[in-house]
Amino acid sequence: MAPQPLHPVTVLEQCHVSPSPAPAAGQPRVLPLTFFDLVFWGFPPVQRLLFYDNADLLGVSDFTLGELPRIKKSLAAALHHFYPLAGKLTCEMAEGVVPEVVFSQGDSVPLTVAVSGDDFEDLAGDHARDTTRLHPLLPALRKHGGSRSQDVLAVQVTVFPRAGICIGTTLHHAVADGSSYAHFLRTWAAIHRLGPECRKVLEMDVPPLFDRGVVRDDAGLREAFLRDHRGLAAAGDRRLDGWDLSLRPGVVLATFRFTDKQLRALGGHVESATSARCSPYALACGAAWAGIVHARGGGSGRNVDGAAAAPRAHFGFVTGCKPRASPPIPANYFGNCLGLCRVEAGERGLTAAAASAAIWRVIEGLAEEGRALRDARGWVRSVREYASARAVTVAGSPKLRLYAAADFGGAWGRPRKVEIASVERTGAVALAESGRDGDGGIEVGLALPRAEMEAFRAFYQDLFASLC
Template identity: 25%
Template sequence: MSSMNYIEKGLLFKKPTQPNNQQDFVEKLLEKLKNSLSIALFHFYPLSGRLVTQKSQDPPSYVIFVDCSNNNPGAKFIYATLDMTVSDILTPIDVPLVVKSLFDLDNAINHDGHTLPLLSIQVTELVDGVFVGCSMNHYIGDGTSYWKFFNIWSEIFQAQGQDVPISRQPFHNRWFPEGYGPLINLPFEHHDEFISRYEPPELVERFFHFTAESIAKLKAKANMESNTNKISSLQSLTAHVWRCITRARGISNDQVTTCMLAVNNRPRIKPSLPEEYFGTSIDTVGTQSTVGELLENDLGWAALKVHVAIANHDDLVVRKLVKKWLESPTIFSLNRHLPPFSVAMISSPRFNMYGNEFGMGKPVAVLSGHANKCDGNVTSYEGREGGGSIDFEISLSPNAMRALELDENFMNAASVTNPSK
């Protein structure tokens, strides 16, 4: 994760119409947010630390760890203002560039956590709304950890003034395969040997909404065509989007395309790790096909390939991958390791996003920064209405995005929408 960006996700709220004194409302909100954040950080204490690299010559050693001592500056909290409305953010079909400014530490990579905070909260006041943006170092947590932190922060905020313990304590014990840990000796002498910074090409980012009914139809179709009942809703939708994006790119039939998915290792390890395991416990699984083969076969064929890739990622595979990495560490880089013509599925609609409240009711939208975005990146969110609906934020080249919206097969299952609807 060294060369990857911080996780950037945030929640957009509408200001209550009740308070006559908006300035007083915002001041009280900021005070409550800071107080509840400080309590949340007591439970999620690694987020208050800084990274430290420790090197020695005899024996040769290069180790990166988190220093959680009291002499660190801690997490960061920023208040900003933006002379725009909620509608200005959500009405454009394309995600507006201004969304990037709603996150602190934009462009930072995880290794920058040696000098930058591992967590930064930016609260941006709009004319009629408030955006709570969170930038978390991906060394410290993955999507599961990120939203568990957000959920507990919201829980503490809502219980202010009451001595109520949090519902689920984070689990901080580190997991290592037998014979390894707690320190990992990296085969480097200087961070210049493994750090790279990724600059994405020109991309169009757009939200597409999939209702529960639309997804159910895709799932039924995928299972019927592959003569099984094992393919999930998300796997069916993933295969559908993989095929449609590949078709929109207009590449030759002999090119290879890859569908990559971030998967949670916690339930796959035996014995399983608790859901509250606070850290980064993910892998990327993938399946490949030539363009011609992917488009000539039906949805069920592609969905089964996605299903098999995920189903095969079990305890044995996870342990082999971890052991292989520990024996020969490599640092992932979007510049070097992302296959061409790939579709990369990140985040998860299973995360509790719209359940977070900070005294302003349910969020009207979940938005992300530009972190780790690439051509073919698909970020998953739960649909605001719930019930199994899903929103995908798709990042594509302008030409491919235009072609995708002209694809009847794709648009029959999706609607172009701002993320509040």
């Protein structure tokens, strides 16, 4: 049984927001899923929370009468450009059924407006918070037609009187990756921020490209992935559940900030220990990976629960394939376009230096032409192998610059905090650029059982204390 929310919200309104104006007649209404999309079929949806503080927000009526109509209007205008997000995704993978996103006239994005009595300041902090407190802020994707199709995107705005608001979004990962999500969010925020002046800005921005013809599939990966998914479904494969902590009690979410100064110090240490000159991304990932392995008991060869530990530690991250495809895929392409990268290292006593160097070696190897897609044929099944091994993976990227993308202007500005709450179900660490002020560094968010989180925090503190 799933843990119950500690602070349920009160729903004020549930409505639907359609693209306005409707998309042009020449725009495609059906978007077949590509092999890049099919990699993420069956994954939990990506759920983000954007916290905006505003102590001048006196009460619910101030928001519903003043700001809410503007949010609805700007969302509708953004959906004009990103109308597939208002469509429906087919849920079936049977023979003869083509997985696709279908947009029909009148389709919409469900929008929930709620009010919470929870502590906004506490929820938007970096310290460990029970994940059950965040669940009421996240909208669900509805299913339709006897579960034959489902929504692509859902949005919830939760008001915290005299404190601020939280915008929660739930997006099906088989429809869009982080880059496409950031493009949508940047467009929505710009329309809201600039009002009537937004047209000039949007004319300068590159609109999303929905043409699936730009994704070459000479190796027949799409059909191969469809066969893999059908075979896994027939076998009742549930290995992705190996990452899911949402049904366990006592799971907490926390954020750890890696400042520029800390990353430089760590980089010097890694170079002296391994000769690898790592990027900040590899350093933050390596420290997080080593810390999680340590928190699970990898340093002692035993897990926290006393079970025998696996001899190898596994890490996975994604790499953007738009510039690496042949021919290159335009940067404004809307959908998934990510390659999967795997890293392994000895689990016992894994250090931040060894983990960072191992990740960096794989990143360096991507410079070889064709390397990013060389092992693509096995992606669907290898993801499930990694889930069963409880591999640490990555969600988000500092390159997405979500704090800047989500600048709604006016009384809100940039969010105080951005969380990828769905890491609770995907075994991932969430990466973002550090802070609303763009002051450098990388934020690392992760969900762990409380005892493991305390062990991770001790590892993090000891690591940087040793580098001072």
